[in-house]
Amino acid sequence: MDFSPTQEQAALKESARRLCERDYGFEQRRHRIRGAEGFSRDLWKTFADLGWLGAGLSEDDFGYGGGPVETALLQEEFGRVLLVEPYLSCAIIAARAVVALGDPAQKEALLAPLVAGEKLIALAHNEAAMRGDDAAVRTEARLTADGWRLEGRKAFVLGGSSADILLVSARTPGGVSLFEVPADAAGLEVVAYHAVDGRRVADLMLTDVAVDDAARIGPEGGALPGIELAVDHGVIALMAECVGAMDAALWLTRDYLTTRKQFGVTLNTFQALQHRMADMLVETELARSMLLRGIAALSDPDPRARRAGVSAAKVQIAEAAVKVTGEAIQMHGGIGVTEEYVVGHFYKRAVLARGLFGSIDLHLERFAAWSRKAVA
Amino acid sequence: MNFDLDPADAAFQAEMRAFIRQALPADIARRGRQGFHATHDDVQAWMRILNARGLAAVHWPRQHGGTDWSPLRRHLFQVELRAAGTPVPDQAALELVGPVIYTFGDEVQKARYLPAILNADTFWCQGFSEPNSGSDLASLKTRAVRDGDHYVVNGQKTWTSEAHKADMMFALVRTDGEARPQAGISFLLIDMKSPGVSVRPIYTINEGLSVNEVFLDNVRVPAENLVGEENRGWGYAKFLLTNERTMSAETPHTAFDLEQVKQIAAVERRGGRPLIEDPLFAARLARFEIELRALEAAVLRVLHMGENDPALNATASVLKLRGSELRQRIADLAVEALGDHGLAVFPDVEGQDNMDVLAPVPPAPDYAAGWLSRAMFRRATTIYGGANEIQRTIIAKSVLGL
Numbered sequence: 001m002d003f004s005p006t007q008e009q010a011a012l013k014e015s016a017r018r019l020c021e022r023d024y025g026f027e028q029r030r031h032r033i034r035g036a037e038g039f040s041r042d043l044w045k046t047f048a049d050l051g052w053l054g055a056g057l058s059e060d061d062f063g064y065g066g067g068p069v070e071t072a073l074l075q076e077e078f079g080r081v082l083l084v085e086p087y088l089s090c091a092i093i094a095a096r097a098v099v100a101l102g103d104p105a106q107k108e109a110l111l112a113p114l115v116a117g118e119k120l121i122a123l124a125h126n127e128a129a130m131r132g133d134d135a136a137v138r139t140e141a142r143l144t145a146d147g148w149r150l151e152g153r154k155a156f157v158l159g160g161s162s163a164d165i166l167l168v169s170a171r172t173p174g175g176v177s178l179f180e181v182p183a184d185a186a187g188l189e190v191v192a193y194h195a196v197d198g199r200r201v202a203d204l205m206l207t208d209v210a211v212d213d214a215a216r217i218g219p220e221g222g223a224l225p226g227i228e229l230a231v232d233h234g235v236i237a238l239m240a241e242c243v244g245a246m247d248a249a250l251w252l253t254r255d256y257l258t259t260r261k262q263f264g265v266t267l268n269t270f271q272a273l274q275h276r277m278a279d280m281l282v283e284t285e286l287a288r289s290m291l292l293r294g295i296a297a298l299s300d301p302d303p304r305a306r307r308a309g310v311s312a313a314k315v316q317i318a319e320a321a322v323k324v325t326g327e328a329i330q331m332h333g334g335i336g337v338t339e340e341y342v343v344g345h346f347y348k349r350a351v352l353a354r355g356l357f358g359s360i361d362l363h364l365e366r367f368a369a370w371s372r373k374a375v376a
Numbered sequence: 377m378n379f380d381l382d383p384a385d386a387a388f389q390a391e392m393r394a395f396i397r398q399a400l401p402a403d404i405a406r407r408g409r410q411g412f413h414a415t416h417d418d419v420q421a422w423m424r425i426l427n428a429r430g431l432a433a434v435h436w437p438r439q440h441g442g443t444d445w446s447p448l449r450r451h452l453f454q455v456e457l458r459a460a461g462t463p464v465p466d467q468a469a470l471e472l473v474g475p476v477i478y479t480f481g482d483e484v485q486k487a488r489y490l491p492a493i494l495n496a497d498t499f500w501c502q503g504f505s506e507p508n509s510g511s512d513l514a515s516l517k518t519r520a521v522r523d524g525d526h527y528v529v530n531g532q533k534t535w536t537s538e539a540h541k542a543d544m545m546f547a548l549v550r551t552d553g554e555a556r557p558q559a560g561i562s563f564l565l566i567d568m569k570s571p572g573v574s575v576r577p578i579y580t581i582n583e584g585l586s587v588n589e590v591f592l593d594n595v596r597v598p599a600e601n602l603v604g605e606e607n608r609g610w611g612y613a614k615f616l617l618t619n620e621r622t623m624s625a626e627t628p629h630t631a632f633d634l635e636q637v638k639q640i641a642a643v644e645r646r647g648g649r650p651l652i653e654d655p656l657f658a659a660r661l662a663r664f665e666i667e668l669r670a671l672e673a674a675v676l677r678v679l680h681m682g683e684n685d686p687a688l689n690a691t692a693s694v695l696k697l698r699g700s701e702l703r704q705r706i707a708d709l710a711v712e713a714l715g716d717h718g719l720a721v722f723p724d725v726e727g728q729d730n731m732d733v734l735a736p737v738p739p740a741p742d743y744a745a746g747w748l749s750r751a752m753f754r755r756a757t758t759i760y761g762g763a764n765e766i767q768r769t770i771i772a773k774s775v776l777g778l
Contacts, residue, residue: 128740131646131715155739156716193738194721196748201720203739262512272765329755333510333763334535334587337580337756344581347755351711355719359712361656362646 016077024081026342038200039085048117053091062111072240079244089159093234094121100226101218122163128155132358141170150209160202161192174221197349232310236294242321246284249328249346283320290316308370311363321350392456408461418463423496432494440478447679458628469493469500473546480604503533503547514557520549529595539588563609565601582752625699633706690775693767700757707751717744
């Protein structure tokens with residue numbers, strides 16, 4: 001058992017911390033969110049140059065030999081500054097779907113430009129009625145003489161508004177299949193909107209969208225296990241963001257209490273507030289520990305055990321994040337609820353993390369079902 | 377012990393329900409259900425409908441345009457107003473400055489300001505908090521210096537709700553810098569159109585505008601706008617803040633929200649059934665409803681206490697504490713019930729209070745609009761009106777004697 005980062009991992013974290021501190025000030029972020037795309041293409045290029053877009057991928061998968069640990073290290077730093085670039089959707093979730101399901105030619109065609117920052121890719125799997133049940137795909141693909149015709153609607157697709165390529169899941173005769181669809185395909189309408197935490201998301205309306213059979217990624221009817229694995233990687237990466245956001249909110253609040261004066265003294269002298277800050281630290285440390293279990297769970301060969309481990313991490317960390325960042329607002333008082341001050345935005349990210357990829361209730365059920373089986 | 381209404385009160389409630397249903401314009405009702413802050417025009421239109429029936433401020437004494445209804449009936453009326461989704465009126469005027477004026481103001485002030493409040497001719501804001509005086513209100517620094525028949529006011533107020541729409545501000549100002557902090561404060565009515573008053577919006581995390589900074593730069597305020605006596609303003613403010621705590625249980629609002637969440641839970645589905653039949657969600661909803669019942673019972677107890685009951689102050693803090701927490705939690709529960717729809721930003725298309733760029737409207741059902749905004753704004757319910765930390769200190773000190 002060893003929890004310490006390797007030298008390379010420590011260096012990666014350090015470089016991410018430095019870049020985020022230099023190029024991701026809260027004002028810069030606000031400016032980016034209000035731009036047409038909602039993030040910085042220049043920064044994305046920098047990420048590519050630094051090797052971050054392939055940091056979590058093996059060399060066989062056109063990455064730099066890392067895995068979920070490297071991904072989580074970066075994500076934690078991104079969470080500290082509330083990054084809005086589509087790293088989670090493109091470099092983690094979409095990349096993992098291709099790794100899990102693509103053939104060698106598809107991997108090369110998709111992962112190489114993804115890692116180079118030349119193409120943005122998004123997994124368009126979620127649907128409005130799905131609520132975390134990955135099997136509940138209603139979008140359909142119909143086999144015709146010259147390929148597949150896709151019909152349906154995808155919802156709240158992370159990174160969907162700027163992706164060049166969408167990996168669309170659809171129901172086919174054998175089950176769930178995954179298709180590569182270019183963003184400019186005829187019959188595809190992309191409706192972009194804002195998520196609570198500053199990210200852009202999109203709904204996709206697919207009306208008789210035609211793709212070749214060569215655009216199918218993974219076996220016909222057999223894509224679900226790969227999609228679930230990609231989503232699980234996404235959940236853990238999102239929880240890593242939460243850990244970064246919680247930690248940043250915790251120490252920002254600590255600093256605020258030591259400077260804000262009321263009743264003639266700084267707020268940190270009130271024991272009632274000291275104890276609540278102590279509880280925030282307890283929650284943050286437990287979340288950080290649970291994240292390690294979540295990362296470990298991703299390599300569990302038993303998919304049900306893996307999913308249970310991911311669900312456990314989601315319940316523990318997302319709930320802690322909502323609590324800690326909510327407390328951070330409360331202890332700041334009025335300034336905490338202003339748009340122009342950062343602390344409320346940590347809370348927004350926590351609320352997104354709690355709701356995304358299925359509710360806390362769904363993950364409790366998933367964990368309980370697995371735990372029950374282990375008894376029997 | 378009996379929670380049933382007397383037949384006469386039940387008849388009263390039915391009459392009010394029927395009146396509101398008939399009188400509330402459909403478009404205002406629709407916007408009310410969306411949960412964004414009500415617009416100036418909607419508030420004004422609805423207040424004037426109420427005022428025409430003598431119902432604009434039912435909790436005021438009859439001689440000032442109120443009613444002689446019992447506290448219970450006033451509460452029942454509030455319940456019915458909220459249940460119908462009527463616009464939330466100008467609370468700064470009706471709940472805060474109005475009672476101060478009719479209790480401590482002179483006859484000229486009463487005649488000038490009270491009818492205009494009842495008819496929503498003037499909107500008010502509360503100039504209490506300052507950048508370094510939030511919970512520690514008595515440390516406020518805005519100064520008013522007497523100059524002939526005027527006061528000259530200099531300073532800065534913050535978290536001023538609705539200042540951007542307000543015609544008048546009631547402000548706490550320091551008129552004696554030598555006295556102990558509470559003893560040198562006066563209660564002044566300031567016309568927002570006076571030269572030297574400027575308002576800067578503070579956008580909140582719901583991406584809307586309801587609070588502001590107000591800068592007062594050599595503002596000349598007629599001395600006749602002083603309420604009561606100079607340097608006695610702290611006493612009037614305490615009187616008013618007790619009112620604020622009592623109303624901030626806001627159980628009628630929360631009950632209205634709960635009904636909406638139930639309706640959402642009847643439509644939104646997870647795992648093949650409506651959320652309301654999902655044991656985990658249903659249990660959370662039930663637990664919430666039970667807590668709300670307890671708080672409603674506490675409100676009813678307060679309504680039956682005399683105004684001089686020594687338990688009143690403690691119970692007011694209890695209501696504020698739990699009431700504000702439930703306000704937060706019901707909006708949070710709605711966000712969770714809405715799934716992905718709860719995580720999407722809806723622009724406040726009906727209001728004019730938007731950020732510089734309006735977010736696009738997400739493709740989602742109508743009932744989803746406004747809930748995220750409410751959930752975000754309500755992080756403030758446990759901060760404003762005396763932060764909950766202050767309420768706990770009040771309970772610890774004045775009730776428990778710690």
